[in-house]
Amino acid sequence: MSLATRSPLASFFLRLGRQVWVRAAIFTLIAIAVALAARFIGPLLPFTFGFDLADDSVGSLLQIIATAMLTASTFSVTAMVTAFSSATTTATPRSTQLLIADPTSQNAVSTFVGAFAYSLVGIVALSTGYYGSQGRTILFVSTLVIIAIVVVTLLRWISHLATFGRMADVIDRVENAATTSLEAYAHSPALGARPAIDVPADATAIHAERVGYVTHVDVAGLQRLAQQHHVDIHVRATPGRIADARVPLAAVVGDADDDVSEAVRRAFRIEHHRTYEQDPRFGVIALTEIGSRALSSATNDPGTAIEVIASLQRVFARALAVDRDDEVRHDRVFFPPVRLSDLVDDAFRPLARDGADSIEVQVRLQKCLASLAASSPSRAEVFQDAARSALERTRRTLPRGDRATLHDAARTAWGQPSRRPLGRRR
Numbered sequence: 001m002s003l004a005t006r007s008p009l010a011s012f013f014l015r016l017g018r019q020v021w022v023r024a025a026i027f028t029l030i031a032i033a034v035a036l037a038a039r040f041i042g043p044l045l046p047f048t049f050g051f052d053l054a055d056d057s058v059g060s061l062l063q064i065i066a067t068a069m070l071t072a073s074t075f076s077v078t079a080m081v082t083a084f085s086s087a088t089t090t091a092t093p094r095s096t097q098l099l100i101a102d103p104t105s106q107n108a109v110s111t112f113v114g115a116f117a118y119s120l121v122g123i124v125a126l127s128t129g130y131y132g133s134q135g136r137t138i139l140f141v142s143t144l145v146i147i148a149i150v151v152v153t154l155l156r157w158i159s160h161l162a163t164f165g166r167m168a169d170v171i172d173r174v175e176n177a178a179t180t181s182l183e184a185y186a187h188s189p190a191l192g193a194r195p196a197i198d199v200p201a202d203a204t205a206i207h208a209e210r211v212g213y214v215t216h217v218d219v220a221g222l223q224r225l226a227q228q229h230h231v232d233i234h235v236r237a238t239p240g241r242i243a244d245a246r247v248p249l250a251a252v253v254g255d256a257d258d259d260v261s262e263a264v265r266r267a268f269r270i271e272h273h274r275t276y277e278q279d280p281r282f283g284v285i286a287l288t289e290i291g292s293r294a295l296s297s298a299t300n301d302p303g304t305a306i307e308v309i310a311s312l313q314r315v316f317a318r319a320l321a322v323d324r325d326d327e328v329r330h331d332r333v334f335f336p337p338v339r340l341s342d343l344v345d346d347a348f349r350p351l352a353r354d355g356a357d358s359i360e361v362q363v364r365l366q367k368c369l370a371s372l373a374a375s376s377p378s379r380a381e382v383f384q385d386a387a388r389s390a391l392e393r394t395r396r397t398l399p400r401g402d403r404a405t406l407h408d409a410a411r412t413a414w415g416q417p418s419r420r421p422l423g424r425r426r
Contacts, residue, residue: 018101020109027114031146035121038138039131058140059126062119065146069116072150076109076157083165091170092289094282097275098173099165108157115150167304171290175311177276178283179318182343185280186322189337191219192329196336199234203251206264208243215239216269216278219330222250225263226332230254233264234334240279243270280338284347287312295354295361305355306364312347313368320376341382352390357397363409365390370413387414 080099087095099105122139125131131139163169189195214237222233231254237243249268252260274282291308294301348365355361369387373380391410394403410416 020100020106023106024110024113027110028117031114031118032121034142034146035118035125035139038142039125039135041135041138058136058143059123061140061143061147062122062126065115065143065150066119066123069112069119069150072154073109073112073116076105076112079161079164080105080109086165087170090293091167092174092286092293094274094286094289095170095174097273098177099170102164102173104156104160105164108153108160111150111153115146118146167290168307171287171304171307171311174283174286174290175315178280178287178315181276181278181283182280182315182319183322184278185338186319186324188325190328190335191217192327193219193223193235193333193335194328194331196234196334199236199251200253203234203253204256204261205236205248206250206252206256206261207245207248208237208265208268208270210270211242211244212270212272213274214241214243214249214268215271215275217335218267218269219333219335221267222264222333223330225260225267229260231256231260232332232334235336237268238336238338239277240274240281243268281343281346284312284315284343287315288347288350292350292354295351295358302355302358302361305351305358305361309348309351309361309364309368313371316343316347316372317375320372320379340379341385344382344386348386348390352386352393356393359398359402359406362390362394362398362406366406366410367413370410370415373414384414 083105084096084099087093087099122143126136126139217235217239219235222235225231226233231252234251234253235249236251237247237249241247243249250264252264256264276283276286287308291305293299294304294308348369351361352365355365366387369383369390373383373387387410391406394406398406
């Protein structure tokens with residue numbers, strides 16, 4: 001099941017699992033259970049340990065772990081917040097949700113918090129005489145295991161911090177998220193519904209009860225509702241659009257009573273911020289924002305913009321190679337697919353605008369668009385239009401010599417032997 005078509009319940013648990021506190025809470029509960037279970041595991045063993053522990057040896061180890069893990073937890077949280085802040089100021093604020101969901105950092109913080117809780121519970125239990133002789137030995141062995149897990153986690157965390165939140169790391173994360181959502185869109189642009197048609201004049205518009213971004217549409221739920229009430233549903237607010245008084249969520253053809261209207265609203269998840277899950281445009285927009293910020297006069301980093309263009313090329317190349325599934329599984333729902341021209345404009349227009357005075361960026365942009373056009377000849381016109389628009393933007397910003405160099409590079413990229421600039425049509 002793709003991210004775009006998973007059920008609302010599965011999507012809810014997936015999003016819940018990406019929260020830092022959820023994983024930390026699970027690790028903490030497991031650690032507490034392990035510390036308390038040592039008392040009951042000891043008597044169940046068919047043998048007794050043949051060594052004696054020194055007085056308060058387990059308690060000393062737990063004291064050391066408690067102190068060290070409190071420090072490690074504080075350090076890890078500080079490092080994560082620093083990475084989030086760095087990504088926000090140097091790349092784009094839209095990347096922070098990807099950094100927050102990073103499993104390595106979440107595992108590190110959760111392990112340290114869990115080890116801290118384990119040591120505290122163990123210390124309290126030892127001070128109350130909770131364990132017998134076998135239980136103390138089991139607690140000692142489990143403590144050694146906890147120490148080994150903490151050491152391995154700490155080494156992985158230190159290695160991860162070398163790249164976590166850096167520019168290349170942020171670009172890679174946004175690229176992966178954009179690729180996932182764009183491939184899902186390319187596979188099923190209408191999410192298994194019918195492509196959108198003109199909405200009949202007698203359709204009833206269903207508006208959201210609050211203003212916000214649509215982040216998920218339960219197309220399967222809309223199909224069940226349409227079959228149950230014998231209506232047709234035209235989706236108007238696709239993921240990434242703002243639902244407000246101007247843009248309704250959907251239009252219902254048929255008897256749309258209050259129950260139907262409320263059920264339609266429940267099929268749309270509305271939030272304050274856009275997400276990558278079902279929104280193919282958001283990923284490319286976030287990537288482009290990184291490149292645009294790098295091209296600002298305050299940053300002046302065309303190298304990062306060139307890296308973003310290469311990243312966008314990989315994203316579109318993979319999406320264009322996806323086999324399209326036009327099977328209609330939800331025949332009573334009409335869904336407007338995102339147009340390729342809109343995606344290309346979102347991705348390359350800001351870079352062409354902000355990099356109009358950079359010949360290096362413009363040359364790389366022409367090569368990227370020419371490559372994408374060659375990889376999908378049936379849709380080459382979309383990329384050719386974007387290339388012409390990018391060249392037109394350089395007419396007043398580049399010196400004459402750089403313009404000649406750019407046009408030569410563009411002709412080479414597009415395989416045009418003519419000296420006529422690509423940006424001019426006869």
